[in-house]
Every structure is written in structure tokens, then in C-alpha cells.
Amino acid sequence: MDFQDLILQFAGRIEKLIPQINTEEATKNALVLPFIQLLGYDVFNPFEVNPEFVADIGIKKGEKVDYAIMKDDKPIILVECKHYAQQLDPHNSQLFRYYHTSEAKFGLLTNGIHYRFYTDLHTPNKMDEKPFFEFKIIDIKDNEIGELKKFHKSYFDIDNISNTANELKYLNEVKNIIQTELSTPSPEFVKYFARQAYPSIITVKVLDQFTSIVKRAFSQYINDDINERLKSALNSNKHAADTDNDSSLNREENIVTTPEEIEAYLIIKSILRKCINVDRISCRDAQSYCAILLDDNNRKPICRFYFNSKKKLLALMDENKKEIRKELLSLDDIYNHADYLLNTVIFYEKAKETITLV
Numbered sequence: 001m002d003f004q005d006l007i008l009q010f011a012g013r014i015e016k017l018i019p020q021i022n023t024e025e026a027t028k029n030a031l032v033l034p035f036i037q038l039l040g041y042d043v044f045n046p047f048e049v050n051p052e053f054v055a056d057i058g059i060k061k062g063e064k065v066d067y068a069i070m071k072d073d074k075p076i077i078l079v080e081c082k083h084y085a086q087q088l089d090p091h092n093s094q095l096f097r098y099y100h101t102s103e104a105k106f107g108l109l110t111n112g113i114h115y116r117f118y119t120d121l122h123t124p125n126k127m128d129e130k131p132f133f134e135f136k137i138i139d140i141k142d143n144e145i146g147e148l149k150k151f152h153k154s155y156f157d158i159d160n161i162s163n164t165a166n167e168l169k170y171l172n173e174v175k176n177i178i179q180t181e182l183s184t185p186s187p188e189f190v191k192y193f194a195r196q197a198y199p200s201i202i203t204v205k206v207l208d209q210f211t212s213i214v215k216r217a218f219s220q221y222i223n224d225d226i227n228e229r230l231k232s233a234l235n236s237n238k239h240a241a242d243t244d245n246d247s248s249l250n251r252e253e254n255i256v257t258t259p260e261e262i263e264a265y266l267i268i269k270s271i272l273r274k275c276i277n278v279d280r281i282s283c284r285d286a287q288s289y290c291a292i293l294l295d296d297n298n299r300k301p302i303c304r305f306y307f308n309s310k311k312k313l314l315a316l317m318d319e320n321k322k323e324i325r326k327e328l329l330s331l332d333d334i335y336n337h338a339d340y341l342l343n344t345v346i347f348y349e350k351a352k353e354t355i356t357l358v
Contacts, residue, residue: 003152004145004329005310006038011137014113021112024083028066031112032081035137040153041069048153053078065098075104076158077151082111092118092129099127105158106151113137117151121166132169142330149329185214193217229262257283260312261290264305264331268292271338272302272345289315300348302341316340319347 017030033043042048053068053075068075080095082088088109099107107118107127116131135144150161181189187207194202194210269278282296294300301321306313314334315323326337
């Protein structure tokens with residue numbers, strides 16, 4: 001079972017466990033320690049997971065953080081735990097004090113359901129007030145599992161996480177701002193659109209009117225965009241079916257292009273628009289995989305998606321059109337193979353130029 005499956009399996013058990021959890025200590029044992037274990041650390045080995053780790057603060061000696069995840073006898077992640085029913089906001093100052101006295105690069109504040117990862121992006125050796133990465137385990141998303149995997153013992157690399165932490169922090173903050181603005185548009189947000197659409201002075205009455213208009217406009221735009229994507233995918237499937245023989249048509253009656261395949265197809269198009277017109281990229285679904293083709297030509301496969309099982313696989317093509325399969329923890333992982341995808345298209349284009357010259 002891969003990391004993603006283990007995390008999702010654990011998340012599915014939490015609701016059954018909660019009624020039996022009455023104390024902070026029970027939260028640690030039932031939720032936090034199993035989570036740390038999923039990250040590949042031996043919770044029974046103090047050289048890997050040190051409980052009640054001493055973090056002396058100035059003249060105040062004997063202060064202890066709940067756990068320190070260790071590497072080479074040094075703490076790399078400090079973990080402060082609270083009861084699952086407690087809100088985390090009032091408690092980051094406690095972790096802040098521990099972090100300041102420790103060599104650890106990362107701090108984790110959790111109640112076993114909500115996880116917040118901190119580091120020192122703004123001032124070295126001083127923990128930031130806001131986390132750079134957070135999620136709810138009971139509602140964890142594929143891209144969050146991909147980020148979480150970086151903290152797994154087998155993949156843990158301080159420089160790698162630190163390099164992406166800054167972007168991840170601001171990406172999450174911008175997403176939160178967008179979510180807030182779309183649900184409850186601020187006056188500044190509404191004015192931005194009202195000034196461009198309304199020909200006169202923006203009065204209070206006009207602002208109130210545009211608040212509702214902006215909210216509805218974004219809702220309709222998102223719905224229309226989703227519908228267009230689905231329609232585009234269905235048209236691609238219809239075109240593919242029209243070019244196949246009757247036996248293929250019979251087999252394709254049971255084929256359904258999933259939203260994930262559509263999103264992955266759009267990611268491929270966004271990558272390849274750097275070198276070709278995206279109208280030349282087509283999607284042809286089959287029972288076992290979804291193929292992305294150049295010029296709708298099955299002799300020019302760019303890649304294939306295998307999304308019908310628990311593991312999501314991206315199949316890249318070598319020069320002999322043999323598959324090189326890569327596991328995807330999230331669809332965003334496709335961007336990690338952007339150079340290979342671009343080179344595949346460039347290879348086909350060069351081959352076409354050679355044939356033309358001959």
C-alpha cells in the first residue's frame with residue numbers, strides 16, 4: 001500500500017475513534033502517534049521520536065515539547081499536541097517559544113485532526129506566526145498528501161522543503177483570500193470590478209448592488225468553465241469514437257472520461273502550449289487508459305493516464321514509444337515531468353521535418 005492509500009485509510013478511521021478519545025493523552029496515542037508512524041518514524045525509538053523533549057526557555061528550565069522527531073541525534077521537527085476538540089489558534093505561541101531554543105527547522109502544531117507546519121521564512125531561528133502548510137486529515141486533498149510526503153523519513157530533505165515552503169505559504173494565503181472574497185466579497189474587491197463595468201460614480205447603493213452581482217458572476221463563471229471542460233472532453237471522446245471501427249465503438253460504450261482525466265488533460269495542454277498550438281493536442285479515452293495524442297494521431301502518443309485504480313500513473317513515452325510509468329500523488333505532479341513532455345513533442349516535430357526534407 002502506497003503512502004497516499006495509508007493516509008486516506010487512516011483518515012477514514014478517525015471518525016470512529018473520536019467518540020473514545022476523552023483526553024489530550026488519548027489524542028496523542030490514538031491520532032498523533034499513528035500519524036507520525038505513517039511518516040515512517042519509529043514512535044517507540046527515542047532516537048527517532050523523542051517524547052517530552054526538553055526545550056529550556058531562558059531561566060525557565062525543564063520546559064518540554066510533546067515530541068521531537070530526531071535525525072542524527074538532533075531535533076528536526078518539534079511536535080506540540082492538543083486535545084482533538086481544542087482550537088489551535090491560542091497555542092502557537094507555546095510552540096513559538098520552544099522553537100526559538102531548539103535546532104529544529106520545523107514545528108508542527110496539531111490536535112490530531114488539524115495539522116499546521118511552521119518554519120522560519122521571515123527571520124532565521126524565529127518561528128513564523130503563520131504556518132506555511134496546513135490541512136485537516138479528515139479532509140486531506142491529493143496535493144496536500146504530495147506536500148506531506150516530503151516530511152516522510154524516506155524523503156525528508158530540509159533544503160528541499162525550505163525551498164518550496166515560501167511559495168507554498170503564499171499560495172495557500174492567496175487561495176484563502178480568493179475563497180473569502182468569492183463567498184463574502186470585500187468593498188475593495190467589488191470596487192475593482194464596479195469601476196470597470198459601471199460608467200459613473202460608485203455610490204454606496206451601487207456598491208451594494210455590485211456586491212451581489214460580483215458574487216453571482218464568479219459563481220456563474222466557475223460553473224460555466226466546468227461545463228465547458230466537460231463538454232470539450234465529451235466532444236474529444238465523440239471524435240475519437242467516430243474515427244474507430246464498429247468493434248471499437250461497442251467497447252467504448254462503457255468508457256467514461258472522469259473529471260480527473262479532464263483536469264490532467266488541461267494540465268498537459270498548459271505545459272505544451274510553450275512549443276505548439278494546443279489545438280493539436282487531443283484526448284482519446286479507452287477502457288484501461290486515457291491517451292494524449294499529437295494531431296489526434298495514435299502513432300504520436302504524448303503520454304497516457306492510468307487513473308482507474310487506487311494508484312494514479314502517468315505513462316511517458318520513450319523514443320521507441322515504450323511506456324515509462326510514473327506514480328502521481330496529485331495531478332500537480334504532472335508538472336514535474338514538463339520537460340520530458342515537451343521533449344516528446346519536439347521529437348515528433350523533428351521527425352516530421354526530417355520526413356518532409358526527404
